[in-house]
Amino acid sequence: MMKSVEKVCFQSDRLILLMSVAACVFMMASPALGQTTEILRPREFPFMGNRVAVWVVAQLHILFAAFILGAPIFVVISEWLGMKHGDPRYDRLAKEVTKVTAILYSMTALTGGFFVLVLVAGYPQLTAWLFNHFFPIMAIAYPLLFIAETLVLYLYWYSWDALQGDKKGRHLAIGVLLNLIGITTLFVIDAPTAFMNTPVRATEELGMSLRAYVETTATFWDKVNNFSWMPMNFHRLVGNITFGGFIAGLIAAYMYMFSKTEEEKAYYDWMGFVGNFIGIGALLFLPLMGYVYGSEFYDYDASIGPYMMADQLSMFFEMQGGMVSLIFLASAYYIWLSLKRIDIPDYSTKVSRNIIAGILSAFLPGLGQFYNRQWAAGAGFLIGQAAVLGSVLYVSSLHLEEGLGLLLLLFLFPIGIQIAGSAHAVKHAREGEPTRNLLTLPVRLFAQVLLGLEGLALRRREAVIKVAFFILLLGSAIWVTPHAFVGAVSALTDETAESLSLPAEWDFLALMPAKNTAASLMVLTILLSFILYTRAIRRGRIQWGKIDFSSQFALIFLAFSAIWTMGLMGVVRSSLRKYFHVYDLVPDLSPNSFTPTLADSSVLITILTVIFFGIVSLAIWLALGMTKNKVKG
């Protein structure tokens, strides 16, 4: 059965590739034939309109494409770990994810072909324009890379059993090659996508208009190497790895829930752990990647920044902040449930280098005060910090978990408060007022006392994780606090401004330093929780298969939420072009050129995510569910 499923999948791959190549050849050939004056006119898609039609197929294509690019990275890492540690579970994991990937590979090709056809039918001029400017990519490099990737995927899959033992290295090499081609494909097709957001402009010296420069002077490479191309590449690459990890977690959750033997449960519990580990591990880099990506937009055109973060798309980012917070919390919840089933026999009383480093780094915020020339505040902070530390060290028996708890309490939280306070000080300094941190001083003092007491009370690792949750919740709260509860700044009136906006002296909560602080806090908290988790696993005995059943819903939630967020950010990226197909260059003169509201976007993103999950669930059932009983660990 499995073989026939694979065969069907690969055959449909061939078919769609053949169709795509034929379509490309036809499109390239038609001007050359030059025998007809028939011109493709824009056609209106019934019920949904052209824009939603393109949105639906493009979003589905990107979701499948993200998986088939992210999963092989995950798979090869897993295979390599299996070879390195001699643990057959990794090899099984890699093989099972590849089985699902094979089916979804077909869906990527099918939706990709569908996407091209919808684009040609709905927006023929734009498609022609893009083909003219990116002909080497769209008609040559991209299809060829797709074919090459397909062939290498066949090779990778069908050589799996043959290249075992001493030949495993060769199989890994094929996997690496598959990933290299996949990453190149991603980078290549990102070029026109990024160009649509940030078309290359002439230098100041040339003094040419955007239109004149793109049409007459810019080289093909200039168009490819546009402002947002490389940041988009890395953002998508890391996003795809996250995606692969979470889908592996989803596969594990499904299979765990339907497992009938303890052995199977233990394996899929372990697989969920690995999927979540890689998913969240990659996710930690995403805020930074997103920041760099957004920063490039800002550098390209300073008006994009406020439009994105403070004006029309601000509520989309409000939603994004909420989603990312939920993802971090769900991941921490999974760690929490995982820790509950680890049996740690005894605590070490040895003071590790990590703890010393953590304690020393706890003093860094005080140095920050000196940097700001706030001598008294800096000295006060250091003395207070030393007092709190002294008390905690005296009472505490310095268990590993408590040491990490100290890191969380005495390093992360105060540094967050300090950065938030600095943002406030910077704001006041800009307005010509003396630089003072008075406003946040009571908060900082309160935090010190509270955290000191919490530190004293730390006797169990559970308490440490709860502190991590507290910090995550605090970071989330800062992240999602908006400047004003309004759809677009231009909609604020004299009557509504006061009742919907933050008070002037508190608006630093909505500024980027505060948001960056919140994101950094959350990332570092998750990172330290993972360190604690992995150390606990090494020191204790993990009872695979005994995890709380609700953890499987946490894995499903992580996958669903991550993919929903991906859809949301896709809307944001497209909406940044405003009423242009290609920003500032090719206007969208159709009645659909307005920005979809967050409400409409949420409905469509949800529908698409559900469709995607329906297909992925079917693929998992076909690839693994139907053959589950035959698989041996």
Place this chain on the structure above:
Amino acid sequence: MNKEKTWWQIIRLKLLVSTIMSASLWVGSGQLGFPLIFQAMFAGYVFFGFIVFVLLDAPPLKAFSGWKAGTAILGFYLVCSALYITAGTFLPQFSSETEMEGIDRKTVKYREDPAVTESLRHRSRELSEKADEILARLEQLKASGEKLDIESVEVAGFSPKLPPSRDVSGLDIVERGKLVYKDHECYNCHKIGGKGGKKRGPELDNMGNLATAEQLKKKIFEPTAWYAEGYEKRKKDKMPDKFPDVMSEEELEALVAYLMTLKNPAVKTPKPVFPSGS
């Protein structure tokens, strides 16, 4: 860990702490001048935190499989979907109708400027060739005496029937300038009458007293021509140089006419600084 605890035992202390925290935040933030919606938001955070901490101490979920698991998964997706749709709908929305009006005004340039339209339409060499072919065919048909419905003829596949643009011809030029200021989102970086962006660009309330109309036109279409005092060395908040691409001459005239009416010396609008030699 909490196997013996009942739900009430798990909830009661957290409920007490959450209630006290919510009330404190509500009253405290109200005293600090936060609007009602932010007070509610803070209380909402605490309530969310309460749910999270209850979840942490909740008793283990009993395992199930088969159709129960399938139903649970479907139900879970339904809950997640409802949650995200509700959140997306609950958050404030902008008006697409208002945006569309602005787009209609801004795209007049593309709809009515034949030079721009032509340049857009004849981007590709292949399509230009096709247009020539059509014209040649038209000539042939004309010579053959056949009656032509010229409205149905499309050049190179582009529909000549673009949606009509909003009529702004009846507006006073200053009112029109105000619309241009809004349409091109100048408010995101500049302030007028205390309203607008967070100091990315200078306040404009007294600009009419400090620069001539020609200097303003020059600045908008060529941002490096001169700088407002104190903004010379800014690298991050540079004024975009895109306006020649996206703003029509008519819009520029109207915008400058509006800016020239801004003559409030009470506001510290920075003086123009011209590069030496200019």
